[in-house]
Amino acid sequence: MKTVFERTPTLKDCPTHYCPGCGHGIAHRLIAETIDELGIRGRTIGIAPVGCAVLAYDYLDVDMIEVAHGRAPAVATGMKRTNPDKIIFSYQGDGDLASIGAGEILHAGHRGEQITVIFINNAVFGMTGGQMAPTTMLEQVTATTPKGRTAAGEGYPLQVAELLVTLPGTIYVERCALSSVAQVRNTKKAIKHAFELQLSGAQGLSLVEVLSPCPTYWRLSPAKAMEWIESHMTKVFPLGQLKGGR
Amino acid sequence: MTERGQSSRGGDKRVLMCGNEALAEAAIMAGCDAYFGYPITPQNEISAYMARRMPDEGRVFLQSESELAAINMVFGASATGQRTMTSSSSPGISLMQEGISYLAGAELPAVVVNVMRGGPGLGNIAPSQGDYFQATRGGGHGDYRTIVFGPSSVQELADCMLLAFDLADLYRMPVMVLADGILGQMMEPIVLKEKPRRDLPAKEWALTGAEGRPQNIVRSLWLGEGVLEELNCTLRDRYEQIQKNEVICEQHDVDDAEIVVVAYGVAARIVCAAVQKAKQDGIKAGWIRPVTLWPFPIEQISKAADELRIFLVVEMSNGQMVEDVRLAVSGKAPVVFYGRPGGGVPTVDEIFELIKQLTLRSKTPI
Amino acid sequence: MTAEGLYEEIVIAGFGGQGIILAGRLLAQTAMLAGKEVTYMPSYGAEVRGGTANCMVVIAEKKIACPVVGRPDSLIVMNKASLNKFAQRLKKGGLLVMNTSLIDSEPQLDESIEIVAVPADELAVELGSQKSANMVALGAYLQKRGYLSPDAAAQALADVLAERHHKTLPVNIAALHKGGEFAQRHCPV
Numbered sequence: 088m089k090t091v092f093e094r095t096p097t098l099k100d101c102p103t104h105y106c107p108g109c110g111h112g113i114a115h116r117l118i119a120e121t122i123d124e125l126g127i128r129g130r131t132i133g134i135a136p137v138g139c140a141v142l143a144y145d146y147l148d149v150d151m152i153e154v155a156h157g158r159a160p161a162v163a164t165g166m167k168r169t170n171p172d173k174i175i176f177s178y179q180g181d182g183d184l185a186s187i188g189a190g191e192i193l194h195a196g197h198r199g200e201q202i203t204v205i206f207i208n209n210a211v212f213g214m215t216g217g218q219m220a221p222t223t224m225l226e227q228v229t230a231t232t233p234k235g236r237t238a239a240g241e242g243y244p245l246q247v248a249e250l251l252v253t254l255p256g257t258i259y260v261e262r263c264a265l266s267s268v269a270q271v272r273n274t275k276k277a278i279k280h281a282f283e284l285q286l287s288g289a290q291g292l293s294l295v296e297v298l299s300p301c302p303t304y305w306r307l308s309p310a311k312a313m314e315w316i317e318s319h320m321t322k323v324f325p326l327g328q329l330k331g332g333r
Numbered sequence: 334m335t336e337r338g339q340s341s342r343g344g345d346k347r348v349l350m351c352g353n354e355a356l357a358e359a360a361i362m363a364g365c366d367a368y369f370g371y372p373i374t375p376q377n378e379i380s381a382y383m384a385r386r387m388p389d390e391g392r393v394f395l396q397s398e399s400e401l402a403a404i405n406m407v408f409g410a411s412a413t414g415q416r417t418m419t420s421s422s423s424p425g426i427s428l429m430q431e432g433i434s435y436l437a438g439a440e441l442p443a444v445v446v447n448v449m450r451g452g453p454g455l456g457n458i459a460p461s462q463g464d465y466f467q468a469t470r471g472g473g474h475g476d477y478r479t480i481v482f483g484p485s486s487v488q489e490l491a492d493c494m495l496l497a498f499d500l501a502d503l504y505r506m507p508v509m510v511l512a513d514g515i516l517g518q519m520m521e522p523i524v525l526k527e528k529p530r531r532d533l534p535a536k537e538w539a540l541t542g543a544e545g546r547p548q549n550i551v552r553s554l555w556l557g558e559g560v561l562e563e564l565n566c567t568l569r570d571r572y573e574q575i576q577k578n579e580v581i582c583e584q585h586d587v588d589d590a591e592i593v594v595v596a597y598g599v600a601a602r603i604v605c606a607a608v609q610k611a612k613q614d615g616i617k618a619g620w621i622r623p624v625t626l627w628p629f630p631i632e633q634i635s636k637a638a639d640e641l642r643i644f645l646v647v648e649m650s651n652g653q654m655v656e657d658v659r660l661a662v663s664g665k666a667p668v669v670f671y672g673r674p675g676g677g678v679p680t681v682d683e684i685f686e687l688i689k690q691l692t693l694r695s696k697t698p699i
Numbered sequence: 700m701t702a703e704g705l706y707e708e709i710v711i712a713g714f715g716g717q718g719i720i721l722a723g724r725l726l727a728q729t730a731m732l733a734g735k736e737v738t739y740m741p742s743y744g745a746e747v748r749g750g751t752a753n754c755m756v757v758i759a760e761k762k763i764a765c766p767v768v769g770r771p772d773s774l775i776v777m778n779k780a781s782l783n784k785f786a787q788r789l790k791k792g793g794l795l796v797m798n799t800s801l802i803d804s805e806p807q808l809d810e811s812i813e814i815v816a817v818p819a820d821e822l823a824v825e826l827g828s829q830k831s832a833n834m835v836a837l838g839a840y841l842q843k844r845g846y847l848s849p850d851a852a853a854q855a856l857a858d859v860l861a862e863r864h865h866k867t868l869p870v871n872i873a874a875l876h877k878g879g880e881f882a883q884r885h886c887p888v
Contacts, residue, residue, distance in 0.1 A: 129544030132413070144550045150540040152412050153552040155435050158405035161397065165409025165417070166540070168393045169367045173413070173542055191405070194398035349724075349731050349739070375743055458743065519766045520724070520739040522731040599766070606764030680769045 095120045097128055097148045104142060108309025110265040110299030111139060114207055115146050117271070118178070121279045122149060125286060131174045132166055134159045136188075138180035139213040157188025160195035163202040174285055176203040182212045185221040185247045192247070192294075199256030199291040203281045206247065206294055209301040210320060217304030221245035224319055229304065244323050248296045252330045258291030259284055259331035262324055264298040266316035270326075280333040293331070298324055347524055352487045352516040353378035355523055356420075356446060359494035361386055362525060365444070366415040367393035369406035371425060374458045375514040376448035379420045400425040404432030404445070411441040412551045414539030416498055420446035422514075423464050424455060426472070433507050434473030437568070438553025440538075442501035444494070445479075446510045448517035451676035459676025460514035462598060465653035468511050469627040476565050478572045480508040480579065481626040483597035487521040489624070492528060499531040500579065504571055505538075511626060513649065515599045515678070575628050582630035583622040586612070587637050590619030592692050595634065595658050596647040597623050600679065604647050607684035614685075616692050626654065634661035643691050644668040647684055649677065705735070705760045705846055708768040711837075712753035712785055713777030713798075718833035721859065722775070723754035726837060729847050729855040730758040738766035751780060758846070773844065775836050777819065782806055796840045798832060815843050815886045822877050828867065831874035838878025845888060849879035 094100060098119035105111045122128050128149055135143040137156035144151035154162045159177035167175045184192050184206050195202065211229055212218040218231040222244050226235040236244075251257045259281055263274035274297055281293040298320045300312035307315055350358070357379045360368070368383040380396065387394035393410070397403035403419045410417040421429060426447045436443050449464045451457040468481045480500050482493040490512055497508040540549055555561040585608075587593055592611075596604040601622040611618040621637065623630050638644065644666055646655040655670040662668050671687055673679045709726065713719045720741055727739035740755040755768040773794040776782040778801045789795060792811045800820030808814070817839045819832035838849040853872040860868065 128542075130542035132540045132542065134409075141554060144548070144552065148543070148548050150543045150549045152409070152439075152540060152550070153554050154408065155405065155431055158401065158408075158432070161402040161405035162409035162412075164395070164397075164402075165367065165369060165406030165411075166413050168395055168406075169410045169415045169417070170413050170541075190398060191402055194402065347731060349728050349737075514743070515740065515766060518741055518743050520727055521763075521766075522737060602763075603765045603767070609764070678767050680767075681765055682769070 095123045097122045099146050099148050101146065103146055105139065106303045108300055108302035108312055109139070110209065110297070110301075111207065113265050113271060114205065114274075114297055114299060115143065117275045117278050118176070118205060119147055120275065121282050124279065125282055127174050127282070127286065130172065131176070134162055134175070134177040136177070136179040136183035138183045140178055140180060140207065141214065143178050157183050157186070158191055159183065159188065160191040160200070160202070160204065164195055164198070164200050167200055167202050171201070174203070174282065176205060176282070178205045179207070180213070181206070181208045181210065181220040181222040185245050189221075192251070193254075196251045196254045196257045196292045196294070199258075201285055201288070201290065202292055203285050204292065204294040205278060206296045207299045208296055208324065209299045210244070211301050211304045213301055213304060222247070222324070224323060246324065248294065248324075248329050251294055256291050257294065257330060258289055259293035259333075260296075260329045262296040262298065262326050262329060264316050264321065264326055265300065266298065266313045276333065296324070298326075345524060345526060347522040349520050349522050350487060351378060351518055351520045352490050352512060353448065353518070354382045355487045355491040355525070356494050356510065356512070357382040357386065358525055359491035360418055360444070360498070361390055361392070362527065363495045363498040364416050365392070365418050365498065367395075367410045367417040368419065369395050369397050369403045369410070369417070370419050370421065371397050371400050371403050373422045373425045375450060375517050376420050376422050376446070378517070379446065379448075400428035401432070404429040407443045408432055408436060408439070408441065411436070411443045412439070412540050414536040414541060416442075416502070418444040418446065420448065422448050422450045423452050423461070426464065426467065430467075430473035433479065434471070434475050434477065435553050436507040437471070437473075437477035437479065438475060439551050440505040441507075441551065442505055443507045444497045444501055444510065445507055446512065449511065449513040457676050458514060460599060460649060460678060461674070461676055462513060462600060462649040462653070463674065464511065465626065465648070465650060468509050469629070469657070477568060478575075478627060479506065480504070480575060480628070482508070482510045483623060483626040484510070484512065484516065485598050485601045485622065487516065487519065488523040490516055491523055491525060493624070495528050495530075499533065502533045502536075503531055504575060506571070511598070513599055579625060580628045580630050580633070581624035582633050583624060584619065584633060584637070586619035587621060588619070589617055590642055591617045592619075592643045592645060592688055593637055594618065594620045594645045594647060594684070594688065595623070595654070596620070597626060597654060600647050600649050603679055603681055604684055606681040607688060610681065610685045611688045614689065616688060618688055618692075623654070629657045629661070631661045634658060635663065638662040638665040642666055645687065645691060646670050647679060648672045649679070650674050705758065707758045707773065707844070707846065708771045709756045709758070709773045709775065710753060710768055710771040710785055710788070711756070711775045712751065712781035713833075714780070715750050715752045717752065717777045718830060719752040719777065720754055722833040722837045723756050724859045725852055725856060726756050726758075728859045729852045732855050733847055733851060735759065736761060736763050738763050740766045751784070753781065753785070773840065775840050777801065777833065777836060779804070794840070794843060796836055796843070798836055800832065813886075815839050815882055817878060817881055819878070822881060823874055826870055826873050826877060828870045828874070831867075831871050834871045834874035835878035835881070838875035839882035842879035842882040843886060843888065849875045
């Protein structure tokens with residue numbers, strides 16, 4: 088019998104703790120495939136955030152560290168500066184990267200750290216119970232915006248990718264989505280490109296923002312959540328290669 | 334790149350250096366691979382020195398965007414097995430506490446230098462010993478300890494940097510060197526000389542890329558039932574070992590003393606002068622100087638308290654180490670405190686007068 | 700002051716830019732090279748330029764306990780504000796070296812205090828470098844106290860002067876000697 092599909096080795100053979108319909112599992116697989124395809128498992132170090140993906144090291148079979156909330160880009164800096172031959176990536180959610188860690192990602196980008204950042208944007212804090220994130224959409228109902236987010240009350244959704252584009256230290260910024268097979272395939276290409284850039288020694292930070300479903304705290308079915316990404320999120324977070332095309 | 338234990342500046346020659354620069358050079362000698370830090374007075378000479386010297390030695394210097402970032406850069410570099418450090422002063426150390434707690438939880442070695450200034454809040458930039466509690470009680474959240482050195486001379490400051498890196502690696506934990514504005518700024522002749530080093534285990538836990546081996550994970554998160562308790566018990570056992578093996582303490586003329594003055598750091602130098610003066614005046618005085626503030630010299634002080642004598646504790650604070658002295662004395666002898674907080678520095682005469690009064694009073698029949 | 704008993708606490712003060720820190724560092728370096736124990740403690744205020752500058756130097760034969768000088772044995776003041784700030788702290792029997800180029804009044808001091816009044820700026824200008832007034836004052840101090848010579852300081856100067864200023868070594872060395880000669884002539888020991 089011919090094998091047409093198999094689990095990529097760097098993705099561990101175990102069930103995840105993620106909710107049904109969550110995007111983290113897909114994003115993990117894309118990273119694991121990239122690492123295996125590039126043959127860099129033996130020189131890659133991953134950084135897990137605080138948030139739903141805090142246990143990413145249980146699913147990705149590379150050397151990994153779990154760090155304080157938002158500080159992954161600083162940790163990555165310490166690693167890459169002392170180990171320029173290693174491939175360093177951080178995996179961060181929107182609470183981690185855009186809220187408490189806004190300073191760290193801004194300055195790592197500003198310094199042009201040679202690291203790869205995978206930024207999972209699902210417009211909500213998942214692990215702590217569905218509170219508002221900086222990326223929460225206007226009118227979106229969360230545990231801490233029970234009547235929906237308002238511009239007057241909580242401000243507009245924060246467009247981190249667009250912010251980072253303005254920094255000379257970033258070399259590649261792309262926003263993708265996990266909302267369809269085509270988009271997942273495109274996300275894979277973007278993630279792979281970001282790793283390849285680091286592998287080539289390119290001088291600067293690369294970031295792939297991934298619009299990812301959270302059916303649980305969007306109060307939607309997994310299928311509806313995928314639709315909501317395209318109908319709502321991409322309006323505020325337009326997809327595309329914002330800086331440094333591949 | 335110079336080898337660990339070497340520095341292009343080391344040797345037998347006496348050189349005049351300020352504390353901040355001496356500790357930086359000693360760190361280079363100790364094999365510090367990377368320094369990360371954010372400016373704050375009165376320790377800016379450290380980062381300026383490292384900015385010049387680390388690239389010369391083929392090592393890493395980086396000015397971070399904040400103390401939060403600095404300690405997390407240390408966290409990252411340490412996790413890959415590198416020897417690394419940061420330095421700051423009181424308000425900056427407060428910001429680093431999160432990272433120090435994570436270092437303790439993840440069992441990562443690192444050296445953190447605190448050149449203390451007056452507080453609370455922004456305080457002032459004058460010398461102070463107001464961060465003793467913060468340093469010796471862990472400082473951040475959770476159930477942990479840091480080894481803390483409280484050197485009192487530029488030479489000792491440099492020497493304890495060498496030891497700090499070794500102990501951090503040996504026990505896999507953050508080690509803090511607690512200096513103050515005087516020690517950081519003052520110059521003294523020192524000899525930057527290699528000292529005997531500890532045998533250190535290989536860092537098999539380090540994140541180096543999982544080439545040909547199972548994945549390594551560095552983490553401080555343990556959600557499974559009882560797992561964190563187990564880790565905490567491991568740490569507790571390690572802390573007990575440290576308490577048993579790593580206490581450093583200097584004591585003079587304690588045996589026949591009617592008064593024993595306890596002080597650390599710069600305050601201990603002032604105490605030393607005051608005690609000498611008291612002895613010239615015929616007073617039977619001795620002094621104890623903890624060099625490690627944690628582990629604290631509990632046994633030494635407890636033993637000294639077996640004879641009835643007065644203990645005087647002198648600090649540049651409102652009284653912090655005095656609590657450890659009281660615990661060690663455990664009610665066996667009276668403990669009197671004298672402190673100058675907020676950047677005040679006690680004078681030799683102040684302490685001498687106090688010693689005189691206390692010893693007079695103890696002779697007055699009630 | 701016997702050699703074994705040497706325990707000299709000095710405060711050097713002036714305004715920022717007068718080379719107070721350099722004078723203190725030179726004194727400390729000279730003492731170290733002579734095999735003595737020494738501590739040097741600069742003031743480290745928030746001001747970067749201007750304002751007051753002072754430093755404390757302790758020189759002794761034995762281990763020095765306290766680097767902070769409350770009551771100096773000797774005081775070198777380069778301007779009036781520093782004289783006003785520190786003069787009352789001098790120990791009885793202490794030594795005051797004051798720069799009369801910038802201090803026009805006679806201080807009211809305990810009669811046990813000896814005064815070396817040296818027109819440091821004027822003497823430095825004679826050498827063509829007003830900036831060397833600090834060295835003139837230090838030279839006068841060393842000559843008066845006698846435990847280290849102005850010449851010993853001259854030999855240590857290259858160690859503490861930043862390399863980019865080494866072209867000023869000759870004039871600064873001349874200033875040290877000039878201060879020494881002035882003290883010898885006007886205030887013999």
